[in-house]
Amino acid sequence: MKSVRARLIFLLIVLAVGAYYLYPTLKYDRLSREESHLLIELASLSNLPLNRLAADIYRDDVDLRAEIDSTDISPVQKEEALQKLDYLRGDFLRNMKYYRPRAIKLGLDLQGGMYLVLEVDVLKMLDNQAKGKDEVFDRIIARLRTAEQTRSVDLFDALREQAASERATLSRYWGEPGQSDDAVLSDLRKSAEDAVDRSLEILRNRIDQFGVSEPSITKLGSQRIALELPGVKDPARARELVGRTALLEFKLVVEPDRARDILTKLDEGVAARLRGESADSARADSTRLAANTAKAKADTAQVAADTSRRDTAATEAEKLFGEQMADTISDTTGRAHPFLSLLVGGTQNILVSAENRSRVMRLLSARENQRLVPSDVQFLWSHKAMPAGEDRKEVWVLYLVKKQADLTGTTLDDAQSTIGSGYDPEQAGKPVVNIKFTRDGARTFARVTGANVGKRLGIVLDDKVYMAPSIRDKISGGAAVITGLDDMPEARDIAIILRAGALPAPVHVVEERTVGPSLGRDSVQAGEFCLVLAFAAVVLFMLWYYRGSGGIADFAMILNMFLLLGVLAMFQFTLTMPGIAGMILTMGMAVDANVLIFERIREELKLGKTVRAAIETGFTRATVVIFDANITTAISGVVLLIYGTGSIKGFALTLTVGVTVNVFTAIFGTRLVYDLFTERRQLKTLSI
Helix, strand or coil: CHHHHHHHHHHHHHHHHHHHHHHHHHHHHHHHHHHHHHHHHHHHHHCCCHHHHHHHCCCCCCCHHHHHHHCCCCHHHHHHHHHHHHHHCCHHHHHHHHHHHHCCEECHHHHCEEEEEEEECHHHHHHHHCCCCCHHHHHHHHHHHHHHHHCCCCHHHHHHHHHHHCCCCHHHCCCCCCCCHHHHHHHHHHHHHHHHHHHHHHHHHHHHHHCCCCCEEEEECCCEEEEEEECCCCHHHHHHHHHCCCCEEEEEECCHHHHHHHHHHHHHHHHHHHCCCCHHHHHHCHHHHHHHHHHHHHHHHCCCCCCCCCCCHHHHHHHHHHHCHHHHHHHHCCCCCCCHHHCEECCCCEEEEHHHHHHHHHHHHCHHHHCCCCCCEEEEEECCCEEECCCCEEEEEEEEEECCCCEEHHHEEEEEEEECCCCCCCCCCCEEEEEEECHHHHHHHHHHHHHCCCCEEEEEECCEEEECCECCCCCCCCEEEECCCCCHHHHHHHHHHHHHCCCCCCEEEEEEEEECHHHHHHHHHHHHHHHHHHHHHHHHHHHHHHHHHHHHHHHHHHHHHHHHHHHHHHCCCEECHHHHHHHHHHHHHHHHHHHHHHHHHHHHHHCCCCHHHHHHHHHHHHHHHHHHHHHHHHHHHHHHHHHCCCHHHHHHHHHHHHHHHHHHHHHHHHHHHHHHHHCCCCCCCCCC
16 A cells, blocks of 8 residues: 555656646746737737737837827827736736746747748858959859859868969968968868857847747758747848848048049940940040040039038939939930949939949949959948939939948947937937947047048948948047938847847858748647547547546546656757647557557456456566567657657657656556555456
């Protein structure tokens, strides 16, 4: 009797531990249902989009209270909406944060989301790190890019081969002068590995701030990173967030006089090639081009400097598009000015209509034309187009800036998105990003602004100019503002990637799978239906075939499933649709172990043994078989866990845990129930 009591106490302790770990899952499921109901009510009261609330409700950098205050709803509705908002961001949020990490995680196929495989562009990183680039370097990089795309090669071995074919040493472009090729390659390999590792951590920081509750970010091979983003409701925004390099730079805009000269020479060179002449001969023939040059200077000088504090691209566009487009086209169209005829405006804000943008980009990217642009400057586009003129046609701003950045985002201390205030029309009531520099960055920023008063400083993110205000005074506070953003989501995403830091190299999406939330809910419902159907079928069959003993087997199966879910919750495993299939298979294996026991007991009863003796012998002889069957299955599951991927791992996980628990429930749980019924009773028959 003492043995039965001790085993019963042990089983109750196991059940209590399982209930302790399963309770957060049940609680979180209830909170999730309540959250959906509350969000629908809040969206109805506040007139804010439901998908927007679902994405931003718990974000610290989103002032939803101010947005609700500014909506055109009745005071009663506003008060009720604010109360629900405070509740969702108060006690409810604390409960969610407590129970969410303790609940069983659901995979992408059960709750929807994104699966991305990103590849770090190591070749681009090598290009960025190189020094003293020349035509030989360009040929090496071009061949490496081709080799990388056409066949599987080791990038660094191919780099050694290409450099040898060009009779160039690697230290000519990387490392220290005189350093051996082996040493340079070793350093480059370490740099590439570090770039992938840093990219992984930066992506992890970005995803954490993006608000994904249970992201999984792992390294695949040497250059790839796999991301699982459950619950993502905006795949395009997530893809943009993880893919942006986020290189923040502050570059001075080229002075108007020099910009005018560069544009004129570029136009002359393009015109000369159209006539079949070289750019050098065209520049030498100053007499023949004097009239055209003077006309081009007059055209570009007409709309030259705007020295107001803010970037006045929109104002220039409104004025120039309406007043000067006709004159510019009529005066400079054709072979005389093939490049300037595509531009509208002056050297401060060079405007390009949307239909001409592709032609301008082709001209600027042509190798022959790049030689006409000084090596210390570059052309950059505005980050978006803007409407201009009476017909509101879209135009882009083309900036001519210094190639060398005066300050980069590496000295950034913080970035926060907010709604601008004050009297500046570029900021007041519009989404902006406030950036703050470190101490060293603040000193550099003060020095740069102090030395360039009256000039324009472009704020460049990923080679796109967001604004180019004029510097009126020295800025010594160590802070700046990014304006010109479309909406708050864009401002928040920019703040996120600036805080997380710039990726050391670009990343490219090489694989993407998206599961919508509706498909996830359908999968959950299908999985629940399969579990219930399989459970009911097994229970009824065992009761019909083994009668009372079948009820004991059903109890063991329920105990098996309960402990299986408890183990999943305890070790924070992720449950997937294949995992549910593994659970259904586990149910069959749970009763299969009891079938072995019951058949052994039946054999002993036919031999005339007593009920107690038959039970004892049946368990003794069936135990070895149960161990053999489940251990071999568990070994297969462990192999799948180690070497399998994706859905295979989900199936192997629940199968391995299930068969392990099955041994305990079949041998310990079923035997305990039999002993409880037969310990003090002298049974002559057994319902089996």
